[in-house]
Amino acid sequence: MSDIILGVESTAHTAGVGIITSEGKILSNQRSVYIPDEGEGIHPREAANHHVEKFPELFKNAFEEASLSPKEITLVSYARGPGLGPCLRTGATAARAFAYTHKIPILGVNHCVAHLEIGLLEGATDPVLLYLSGANTQVIAYAEGRYRVFGETIDIGIGNGLDKFAREAGMGFPGGPKLEKIAEGDKLIDLPYSVKGMDLAFSGLMTAAKQKLDSGHSLSSVAYSVQETAFAMSCEVAERALAHTGKTELVLGGGVACNSRLREMAMIMTKERGVNCFVPERSLCVDNGVMIGWLGYQMMSANYQLAEEDNMVNQKYRTDMVEVTWR
Amino acid sequence: MKFRGAEAIVETIDWQGITAISKVRNKRGYRHLSLEKRLVTERLRSESRIMERLLSQGISVPAIYSVNPVENSIIMEFIDGQTLERALRTDVFNSHLEDLAYLLSKIHSLGVIHGDPTTSNFLVKDQLYAIDFGLASMSDDPEGRASDLRVFLESLDSHHSEINGREIFLDAYSKWKDSKAVLEALNVLELRGRYNLMRG
Numbered sequence: 001m002s003d004i005i006l007g008v009e010s011t012a013h014t015a016g017v018g019i020i021t022s023e024g025k026i027l028s029n030q031r032s033v034y035i036p037d038e039g040e041g042i043h044p045r046e047a048a049n050h051h052v053e054k055f056p057e058l059f060k061n062a063f064e065e066a067s068l069s070p071k072e073i074t075l076v077s078y079a080r081g082p083g084l085g086p087c088l089r090t091g092a093t094a095a096r097a098f099a100y101t102h103k104i105p106i107l108g109v110n111h112c113v114a115h116l117e118i119g120l121l122e123g124a125t126d127p128v129l130l131y132l133s134g135a136n137t138q139v140i141a142y143a144e145g146r147y148r149v150f151g152e153t154i155d156i157g158i159g160n161g162l163d164k165f166a167r168e169a170g171m172g173f174p175g176g177p178k179l180e181k182i183a184e185g186d187k188l189i190d191l192p193y194s195v196k197g198m199d200l201a202f203s204g205l206m207t208a209a210k211q212k213l214d215s216g217h218s219l220s221s222v223a224y225s226v227q228e229t230a231f232a233m234s235c236e237v238a239e240r241a242l243a244h245t246g247k248t249e250l251v252l253g254g255g256v257a258c259n260s261r262l263r264e265m266a267m268i269m270t271k272e273r274g275v276n277c278f279v280p281e282r283s284l285c286v287d288n289g290v291m292i293g294w295l296g297y298q299m300m301s302a303n304y305q306l307a308e309e310d311n312m313v314n315q316k317y318r319t320d321m322v323e324v325t326w327r
Numbered sequence: 328m329k330f331r332g333a334e335a336i337v338e339t340i341d342w343q344g345i346t347a348i349s350k351v352r353n354k355r356g357y358r359h360l361s362l363e364k365r366l367v368t369e370r371l372r373s374e375s376r377i378m379e380r381l382l383s384q385g386i387s388v389p390a391i392y393s394v395n396p397v398e399n400s401i402i403m404e405f406i407d408g409q410t411l412e413r414a415l416r417t418d419v420f421n422s423h424l425e426d427l428a429y430l431l432s433k434i435h436s437l438g439v440i441h442g443d444p445t446t447s448n449f450l451v452k453d454q455l456y457a458i459d460f461g462l463a464s465m466s467d468d469p470e471g472r473a474s475d476l477r478v479f480l481e482s483l484d485s486h487h488s489e490i491n492g493r494e495i496f497l498d499a500y501s502k503w504k505d506s507k508a509v510l511e512a513l514n515v516l517e518l519r520g521r522y523n524l525m526r527g
Contacts, residue, residue, distance in 0.1 A: 148485040154474075154516075188359045193366065197443040197462065197478040232358045240333035244447065265357035272356055273331065 007293025010091025011083025018289030077296025080108030081317030119251030133254030151198025408452030428499030
């Protein structure tokens with residue numbers, strides 16, 4: 001009999017409940033995103049309040065869409081971290097309440113690893129993950145028993161950088177997609193291109209972009225140049241990781257991986273390099289419960305030994321802290 | 328040998344009767360054309376200048392035979408050695424780490440930041456050679472130097488988690504008279520959150 005897994009996501013803006021079968025069939029992917037007040041960034045407590053209010057409805061909708069009763073779930077999985085403490089606790093509490101009520105096994109998993117493993121569902125076997133989201137900007141690959149971070153931002157996450165620039169330019173949250181819509185042009189404005197080895201930095205780029213805007217360049221041309229520069233940096237470090245590890249697959253993950261120009265650049269890079277590129281559909285790139293459920297199933301089906309700490313949230317749960325025993 | 332690196336094709340060629348390395352920065356189609364031109368020109372120029380500078384100061388880096396800014400190519404000495412990555416898998420990894428710390432501190436003392444000092448960018452032959460100055464820059468800033476140390480330590484951690492090389496390496500590096508500010512900057516850099524379990 002096939003397993004049916006329920007995954008709960010709540011690391012940052014998104015409250016998500018996903019249901020997926022052990023064969024990888026997605027039965028439901030319910031999401032609700034907290035939108036901060038205009039001109040403001042995320043407030044962890046406000047976001048957590050949003051999640052608390054939305055979770056009952058998300059659970060209900062997920063079961064309706066999947067045409068299942070709660071008793072048919074065989075495993076509950078939730079995101080332990082990394083993320084914002086108040087937000088993490090709402091998802092963990094919802095998952096526990098559900099699991100204990102229906103006497104279903106439960107475990108917490110690493111959010112970043114889930115972004116990578118959902119790429120395996122697309123057919124990748126041993127990829128490099130270019131993980132671009134609000135807070136996280138990492139190049140991750142498997143080596144010697146762990147998913148290791150080969151490169152990452154040394155200041156701010158790419159998405160937070162884009163959001164911040166958009167906010168200062170008078171656009172609301174989420175800024176990244178809004179910039180994508182107005183980005184236009186073919187002439188590139190020179191902006192700092194900061195790649196150090198396999199690491200990147202974005203804050204100088206975003207500050208310079210704001211200055212270009214203030215000095216009279218049009219918003220659409222600055223947005224265009226910011227995208228061209230930031231995504232080229234990201235693709236370069238991904239290619240460096242591919243060259244360094246000798247791996248032949250790239251997976252894109254994270255909310256910024258929804259950007260069409262980024263996807264196009266990643267496709268060109270991998271094609272020129274002769275490696276495969278796997279791009280999960282947008283609803284699986286952004287934060288979602290499905291990937292959390294899928295990773296939980298991967299771990300449990302390989303007889304992962306649950307420890308007490310697997311049922312506690314951890315704000316600082318880094319990618320490379322996870323001992324990968326299920327591969 | 329032919330290797331498609333992240334920004335150039337590196338291969339061994341016959342150059343006026345001797346085996347040499349040719350490094351050609353080929354076009355990256357995903358990058359905007361003017362950004363591509365800017366980066367390739369900047370990097371070719373800075374790479375050859377920095378290598379010349381180190382060579383003239385007696386640092387063990389490949390000798391430069393020819394630079395061609397039209398083809399974006401550099402032809403340089405072929406060092407027939409094994410990568411530090413492989414050499415660190417032998418019993419004498421300590422002495423390799425000490426050699427590396429010495430070499431890196433010499434490079435830093437001449438005002439050069441390597442930019443990508445991973446274990447694959449050093450070759451062991453009669454002595455330790457530093458290669459690939461494609462991301463190198465000129466700076467005396469302790470933070471730039473510390474960033475070099477961090478790139479190396481990260482590659483050590485991701486490729487050689489079985490040896491505890493960090494201490495041996497930092498101990499040897501600290502013998503350089505100007506190392507104190509660098510090690511302090513490294514501390515700050517590593518405490519800047521993402522290296523200290525702050526983020527996923």
